[in-house]
Amino acid sequence: MSQESPLSEPVIYHGKKFIVLSDWDGTITTQDSNDFVTDTFGMGRSDRVLLNQRIRKGEDNFRDGFRKMIVSINENGKEEGKVTHTFEFCKNAVAENIKVDDTFKGFYEFCEMNDIPVVIVSSGMEPIIRAVLNKYLASLDGIQIISNEVKTYDDGSWDIQYRHPESGFGHDKSKAIAPYRNMDPAPIVFFFGDGVSDLSAARGATCLFVKFKPNGENELMEYCIINKIKHRLFQSFEEAQGVIKLIIFAKTEEERQDIIAREWPEVA
Numbered sequence: 001m002s003q004e005s006p007l008s009e010p011v012i013y014h015g016k017k018f019i020v021l022s023d024w025d026g027t028i029t030t031q032d033s034n035d036f037v038t039d040t041f042g043m044g045r046s047d048r049v050l051l052n053q054r055i056r057k058g059e060d061n062f063r064d065g066f067r068k069m070i071v072s073i074n075e076n077g078k079e080e081g082k083v084t085h086t087f088e089f090c091k092n093a094v095a096e097n098i099k100v101d102d103t104f105k106g107f108y109e110f111c112e113m114n115d116i117p118v119v120i121v122s123s124g125m126e127p128i129i130r131a132v133l134n135k136y137l138a139s140l141d142g143i144q145i146i147s148n149e150v151k152t153y154d155d156g157s158w159d160i161q162y163r164h165p166e167s168g169f170g171h172d173k174s175k176a177i178a179p180y181r182n183m184d185p186a187p188i189v190f191f192f193g194d195g196v197s198d199l200s201a202a203r204g205a206t207c208l209f210v211k212f213k214p215n216g217e218n219e220l221m222e223y224c225i226i227n228k229i230k231h232r233l234f235q236s237f238e239e240a241q242g243v244i245k246l247i248i249f250a251k252t253e254e255e256r257q258d259i260i261a262r263e264w265p266e267v268a
Contacts, residue, residue, distance in 0.1 A: 007163050010146045012179045013117040018248055019180055020111055021201070022192035023173075024122035024129055024147070027211050028104050028237075032195065033094040033132070034069065034124055035217075040093070041085045042072035049217065055196045056219045061168030062123065062197055067160065074157045083156035087127075095131040105137055107237035114248060121176045122147040123169070123197035125160060146176050173201035181206075188260075190244060192234075195219045202229050207247070207264060209234050230264040 013019060026032035039045040048069060054060040077085035111118050122129055126147045133140060148171050149161040162170040173193075180189050181204060191198075191205030196219045202208060208231040210221050224231040234240045243263055250256035 007149060007161070010119070010176060011144055014183070016115065016117060016187045018114075018116045018188045018190065018244075020116055020118045020190045020192070021121045021173075021176055021205070022118065023194060023198050023201075024120050024145075025124050025197075026194040026213070027192050027198075028101055028120070029132065030099045030101055031097075033098045033128055034066065036098060037073055037090050037094060038069040041090065042069055042076050047072075052196050052217070052219055056199070056223055062199075063162060063165070063168050063170035065196075066123070066170060070158070070160055086156045087150055087152050087158035091128050091131050094128050095135050098132050100132065100136040101237055103236045103238035103241075105140070107241050108137075108140060108143070110241055110245075116248070118143060119176070120145045120147070121171075121173050121191075121201070123171045123173070124148065125150045147171065167200075169197070169200045171197070173198060174204045177201055177204035188247065190240075192237075192240070193220050196223075199223055202227075202231070207260060208232065209240050211235065225267060228267040230267060232263050 022028055025034055035048060038048045051060065051065050051068065055062050055065050073085050073090065074083055077083065108118050120129065120143060122145065124147055126145050127150055129145055129147060148163050150158055151161050152158045164170060164172045164175065177189055177191065180187050188206045190207045190209065191201050192209045192211065193201060194211040194213065198220050202220065202224060208229065210224060210231045210233055212218060212221065212233045212235050221231070221233065232243065246259050247256055250259060
């Protein structure tokens with residue numbers, strides 16, 4: 001762990017047959033909170049979309065790109081040199097405007113009932129995630145969140161404190177998957193994601209669920225197609241739960257692997 005980012009190490013679940021790791025923004029939530037804040041208070045949607053496309057193509061990295069978005073939020077609302085788009089202001093705006101997939105709570109309860117840990121793995125900042133959780137999913141307050149943190153300053157400005165500042169991802173989500181893939185026996189890792197912050201995790205999951213976005217911002221789906229990474233599209237956690245149920249209740253390991261092969265075919 002870098003000295004610049006003294007964030008606590010995540011809890012590792014041992015002895016589990018299955019584990020769910022899920023992105024937060026745009027995957028559990030119906031809209032990406034970072035995109036919302038950048039589009040509304042920062043550089044605007046068109047510049048943000050162009051930046052995301054550069055990240056997907058490898059022309060920029062997520063760590064530096066996200067920091068550019070945060071700088072634009074700080075700068076765009078200055079009045080007489082004073083920052084008005086403070087972190088608290090942005091956190092409250094997110095809590096008021098960002099909603100959660102209404103099937104996620106049932107999915108979480110299904111996983112809990114079947115001894116499947118669920119971990120949020122986010123490139124956002126924990127205080128913002130908690131603000132939305134407290135409003136919509138207060139009963140899930142104990143859920144583990146592996147994310148970045150925030151730094152605030154006396155002049156009202158703020159910045160992100162990356163979990164892995166040495167990485168171009170800022171938060172390299174593959175590091176959340178690696179401990180499970182290295183276990184013997186290794187559990188089946190279900191990873192849920194949607195966008196450019198999930199690129200590092202795409203190859204590590206046993207079963208990659210990619211959320212399909214009707215608005216056309218499907219960076220993770222496009223990345224998987226270009227790089228021929230097996231993935232399964234989903235639009236709600238209720239839909240994903242039906243597929244996972246088939247896998248965890250398979251009568252034999254052969255049947256389980258057949259289901260995985262059918263649901264996650266090779267990318268042509």
